[in-house]
Amino acid sequence: MDVEALLDVQPDLLARLILHRRERLAESIPPQLADARARLEQAVAQASSSKRARDASASKVDGLRRERDGFLAQAADMLAIDIDVHDANVASSIEGAMARASEADEAKAASAITALKAAQKAEAARQEHAKEHELAADAFQADDKALRGADSRVRKLTNALDQCHEAIAYWQGTIADGFDGSHPLQDEARAILAASSNDAEESA
Numbered sequence: 001m002d003v004e005a006l007l008d009v010q011p012d013l014l015a016r017l018i019l020h021r022r023e024r025l026a027e028s029i030p031p032q033l034a035d036a037r038a039r040l041e042q043a044v045a046q047a048s049s050s051k052r053a054r055d056a057s058a059s060k061v062d063g064l065r066r067e068r069d070g071f072l073a074q075a076a077d078m079l080a081i082d083i084d085v086h087d088a089n090v091a092s093s094i095e096g097a098m099a100r101a102s103e104a105d106e107a108k109a110a111s112a113i114t115a116l117k118a119a120q121k122a123e124a125a126r127q128e129h130a131k132e133h134e135l136a137a138d139a140f141q142a143d144d145k146a147l148r149g150a151d152s153r154v155r156k157l158t159n160a161l162d163q164c165h166e167a168i169a170y171w172q173g174t175i176a177d178g179f180d181g182s183h184p185l186q187d188e189a190r191a192i193l194a195a196s197s198n199d200a201e202e203s204a
Contacts, residue, residue: 012175019171026164033157036150043143043150050140057133064126071119072097078112079104087126094120 069085072094076083079100084093094116101112 012178015171015175019168019175022164022167022171026161026168029157029161029164033154033161036153036157040147040150040154043147047140047143047147050136050143054133054136054140057129057136061126061129061133064122064129068119068122068126071115071122075101075112075115075119078108078115090119090123094123 065087068090072083072085072090075097079097081097081100083097084090097116098113101109101116103109104112
C-alpha cells in the first residue's frame, strides 16, 4: 500500500484508537468516582462532627471564663481593688486578692473569699477544658484537611469524566463525518508516513 492509500486509512485508525482509549478511561472512572464520593460523604460527616465538638468545647471554655470573671468582679467590688483577669495572670491575681481579703473587715473578707474560691474553681475547670479544646481544634483541623482532599479528588475525577465524554462525542462525530485533507490527523499521518518512507529509502 502506497503512502496516499495509507493516508486514507491511518487517520481513521488513529481516531478509533483515541476513541477506544477514551471509552476505556470513561468506563474506569465511575467506580473510582463512586468511591471518592462515598469517602467525601464520610469526610463531610466527620468534619461536621468534629467542628461541633470544637465549637462546643470553645463555648464551654468561654462560659467558664465569664463565670470566673463574674466572681472576680464581685470580689473586686467588695475589696475595692482591680483584679487582672487575663488568663495568663489570673491565678496570681486571685492569690493577691486573697491576701487583700484577709486584711479586710470580717464581713467583706468572708464574702470576698467565697467569691475568690468560686473564681479559682471556675478557672481550674477552664484550664482543663482549654486542654480539651486544643485537642478538639486539632482533630477538626485534621478532619477539615481530609475533607478538602476528598473534595479535590471528587472534583478531579468529575472533570476527568466530563473531559472523556466530550472527547468521545468529538471523536465519534469526527469518525462519522470522515477526514479531509485539512484535518489535523491527516497532517500528522502524512508526516509520520513521510518519515517512515525516508527511513526505508535510506536503509535500502
